[in-house]
Amino acid sequence: MKIAVTSTGKTLDSQVDPRFGRAACFVIIDTDTSDFTVIENENVAAAGGAGISSAKLVIDAGAQAVLTGNCGPNAQSTLSAASVKLYPGATGTVEQAVELFKRGKLNESAGPNVQAHISMDS
Amino acid sequence: MKDRFVIAIASGKGGTGKTTVATNLAHYLAALGQKVQYLDCDVEEPNGQIFLKPKITATCPVSIDIPHVDAQKCTACGRCGEICQYNAIICIKEHVLTFDELCHSCAGCWRICPADAIRPRPLNIGEIELGSAGDVHFVGGRLRIGSVRTVSLIKEVKKYIQDGHLTIVDVPPGTSCPVVEALKDADFVLLVTEPTPFGLNDLKLAVGLVREMKLPFGVVINRCGIGNDEVEKYCKAQNIEIVMRLPDDRRIAEEYSSGRMIVNIFAEYRKRFEKLCEHLQTAKEQLYEKRRLRIRRKNIS
Numbered sequence: 001m002k003i004a005v006t007s008t009g010k011t012l013d014s015q016v017d018p019r020f021g022r023a024a025c026f027v028i029i030d031t032d033t034s035d036f037t038v039i040e041n042e043n044v045a046a047a048g049g050a051g052i053s054s055a056k057l058v059i060d061a062g063a064q065a066v067l068t069g070n071c072g073p074n075a076q077s078t079l080s081a082a083s084v085k086l087y088p089g090a091t092g093t094v095e096q097a098v099e100l101f102k103r104g105k106l107n108e109s110a111g112p113n114v115q116a117h118i119s120m121d122s
Numbered sequence: 123m124k125d126r127f128v129i130a131i132a133s134g135k136g137g138t139g140k141t142t143v144a145t146n147l148a149h150y151l152a153a154l155g156q157k158v159q160y161l162d163c164d165v166e167e168p169n170g171q172i173f174l175k176p177k178i179t180a181t182c183p184v185s186i187d188i189p190h191v192d193a194q195k196c197t198a199c200g201r202c203g204e205i206c207q208y209n210a211i212i213c214i215k216e217h218v219l220t221f222d223e224l225c226h227s228c229a230g231c232w233r234i235c236p237a238d239a240i241r242p243r244p245l246n247i248g249e250i251e252l253g254s255a256g257d258v259h260f261v262g263g264r265l266r267i268g269s270v271r272t273v274s275l276i277k278e279v280k281k282y283i284q285d286g287h288l289t290i291v292d293v294p295p296g297t298s299c300p301v302v303e304a305l306k307d308a309d310f311v312l313l314v315t316e317p318t319p320f321g322l323n324d325l326k327l328a329v330g331l332v333r334e335m336k337l338p339f340g341v342v343i344n345r346c347g348i349g350n351d352e353v354e355k356y357c358k359a360q361n362i363e364i365v366m367r368l369p370d371d372r373r374i375a376e377e378y379s380s381g382r383m384i385v386n387i388f389a390e391y392r393k394r395f396e397k398l399c400e401h402l403q404t405a406k407e408q409l410y411e412k413r414r415l416r417i418r419r420k421n422i423s
Contacts, residue, residue, distance in 0.1 A: 049209025049224050056203075056212060074209075074221055081214040116223075 003101065004028050004063035005094045010038045012095040018069025020088075021051030027094050028061045031102055037061075051075030059084060067097045067106060076112040088113040127406045128289045130308035132332075134324025136295035138314045139344035139368070140164075142378060144292040145173040146385045150395045151288055152257035153385075159287045160255070163304040164294040165248060165263035165275045172381045176253035176260035183249050184263075184278045186271060187242035188225045189232055191218045195239035202231035202240060211240075223270055247271040250279055259287070272300040280307070297324075297331045305332065310405045311339035312365065318349035322356060329362065338405060340365035342398075366398045 006023035007014045017023035022044050029036035043050040055078035065085040087106040090097040131144040148160040162170040200213035210224035211231050232240040248265040263279035283289050293304040311332050315325040332339045340363045347370040385392045
């Protein structure tokens with residue numbers, strides 16, 4: 001299965017980016033073959049709605065699960081509309097997170113694990 | 123030519139005395155027989171009514187339009203999500219999701235929808251209270267708790283600006299979007315500050331903003347006597363006119379705390395507002411002269 005891991009860099013030994021919406025990169029990895037691609041996240045500096053846009057990005061990339069640090073309510077509801085499973089609380093390197101996921105050590109979350117960052121200054 | 127003069131009372135720093143200056147000025151001008159409006163645009167924390175004590179005659183709810191999607195009609199084409207610049211509506215597989223708090227009410231999604239599946243629906247963002255405080259016409263905006271649509275509400279409050287009036291706009295503190303919205307179309311801005319390093323720091327930001335917006339302005343220094351003389355030096359160096367000074371007087375604080383107007387109580391401060399009004403009158407005449415010249419130039423060409 002294809003999963004998306006938020007990453008601070010473009011390799012498997014990069015650290016997991018704790019932010020979902022504004023993660024530097026998404027590593028899209030096939031857990032069966034370990035083949036992966038990297039998507040640079042254009043939403044890093046988005047004015048607002050970064051989580052929603054990033055969720056669409058990983059959905060369009062075909063991911064069926066997301067491993068990240070924190071995920072807010074807007075991103076979570078977008079992911080869940082496409083039945084993408086959310087595994088927050090991932091730390092360490094991308095490779096370590098994927099390994100924990102494969103061994104069933106990461107817990108799936110049914111809801112967001114952080115609050116929305118609402119601001120409307122425009 | 124529009125017979126209106128809009129005076130905006132702003133500041134970078136909060137708590138410098140915007141509302142004290144705005145309400146006393148409105149009250150003083152009305153007592154002179156001028157037609158005065160007071161608009162409370164500090165909609166996140168309105169407090170002008172505490173001092174003006176208006177008799178409210180109408181309360182108007184304010185709403186903005188946000189999209190409502192009819193899932194039966196939706197073909198999941200995704201055009202709505204493509205046009206939205208704020209990710210307030212997005213098409214994920216066969217579902218269209220909306221995020222009310224991100225919507226800027228641009229109407230793009232319901233206009234572009236080829237299936238006519240999106241309709242605008244109202245979202246309440248607050249209310250506007252109308253009334254009178256003696257001879258001052260009072261208009262006060264109040265944002266609904268939890269709403270983030272400050273700018274939209276300020277826009278609605280400002281629609282009440284009337285020709286034939288002197289309009290006093292109480293602006294929120296800071297230099298962000300709500301402030302810009304409240305300052306738009308002002309004919310003169312009073313920047314209220316205090317003579318402290320904090321006051322100076324935020325005054326500089328506010329001066330940068332009004333200069334960027336090309337608005338004529340003057341500075342009011344409140345609580346003179348505390349802090350240092352850096353604000354005075356800055357104004358002098360920048361060639362900014364200080365149009366009023368109010369001292370750090372315990373009696374002012376006491377009257378303020380009781381919700382009373384200082385122009386009603388202290389003759390010496392009434393004099394200072396009188397002087398301030400003379401400044402504003404000059405600014406108004408300069409503006410009217412400019413408008414006349416512009417009209418004449420237009421007629422010649």
